[in-house]
Amino acid sequence: MSKSLRDDLLSLLALQVVDSQIEKAKATLAATDNGAAALGAYNTKKKEAEALRALAIKAQSEQKDTELKLETIETKRKHEEKRLYSGSVTGSRELENLQKELDMLVRQKDAAEENVLLAMDAAAEAVSLAETAEKEQLLQASRFKKVRAHYEARHKELTAEIESLKAPRIAAVAEVSSAELLTRYDNIRGKKQGVGCAPVGSDDACGACHTRINTQAADAGRRGESIVFCEHCGRILTPAH
Numbered sequence: 085m086s087k088s089l090r091d092d093l094l095s096l097l098a099l100q101v102v103d104s105q106i107e108k109a110k111a112t113l114a115a116t117d118n119g120a121a122a123l124g125a126y127n128t129k130k131k132e133a134e135a136l137r138a139l140a141i142k143a144q145s146e147q148k149d150t151e152l153k154l155e156t157i158e159t160k161r162k163h164e165e166k167r168l169y170s171g172s173v174t175g176s177r178e179l180e181n182l183q184k185e186l187d188m189l190v191r192q193k194d195a196a197e198e199n200v201l202l203a204m205d206a207a208a209e210a211v212s213l214a215e216t217a218e219k220e221q222l223l224q225a226s227r228f229k230k231v232r233a234h235y236e237a238r239h240k241e242l243t244a245e246i247e248s249l250k251a252p253r254i255a256a257v258a259e260v261s262s263a264e265l266l267t268r269y270d271n272i273r274g275k276k277q278g279v280g281c282a283p284v285g286s287d288d289a290c291g292a293c294h295t296r297i298n299t300q301a302a303d304a305g306r307r308g309e310s311i312v313f314c315e316h317c318g319r320i321l322t323p324a325h
Contacts, residue, residue, distance in 0.1 A: 090308030
């Protein structure tokens with residue numbers, strides 16, 4: 085026994101219910117944060133931390149260089165001072181030159197000590213900046229892991245939901261005997277955010293766009309004796325039950 089058009093339209097409406105569930109799950113999945121932004125923020129912070137760590141290493145190296153220079157100057161100064169007071173240098177000209185050398189070394193030492201202090205401050209600041217950036221990098225990594233874990237859990241859940249609706253959809257499709265009606269429905273659904281048909285309400289409004297349609301079209305849609313389209317959104321109108 086062949087089905088009436090009204091029965092087919094009601095079956096089409098039942099199919100739309102399943103398709104709407106599938107579309108809702110897909111939309112929810114698409115809207116779920118997959119962690120791409122958090123990963124991008126992490127990578128940015130990682131590069132920043134690496135750059136700051138490199139600067140810190142350079143600053144520490146420069147500090148060591150200034151300390152080594154000071155140590156070299158101080159070693160030479162002590163050596164020259166020992167010569168001055170050892171009695172090994174007796175000539176007045178030589179003693180004068182040695183004193184000048186010592187005076188110069190003292191000035192160099194003072195300048196080197198100042199450079200060491202400056203280098204220590206610069207290195208300490210650079211290390212502090214690097215450590216702060218590395219802590220922020222770890223926090224961003226933690227944020228990404230949490231977001232990604234949530235996405236993977238939701239992906240698994242929603243994918244399972246979509247999978248579970250495949251069999252009901254196949255069954256719902258089988259209930260629509262008109263291949264032409266199905267083709268029209270799928271074509272409209274592809275252009276109208278996944279909704280190809282909608283029931284006519286008691287207020288003569290389309291169940292999809294909620295716009296009131298003319299009385300004649302509304303009555304025809306409720307009866308289900310012919311294929312009627314919403315004059316506003318173009319979807320197939322069906323009886324409500």
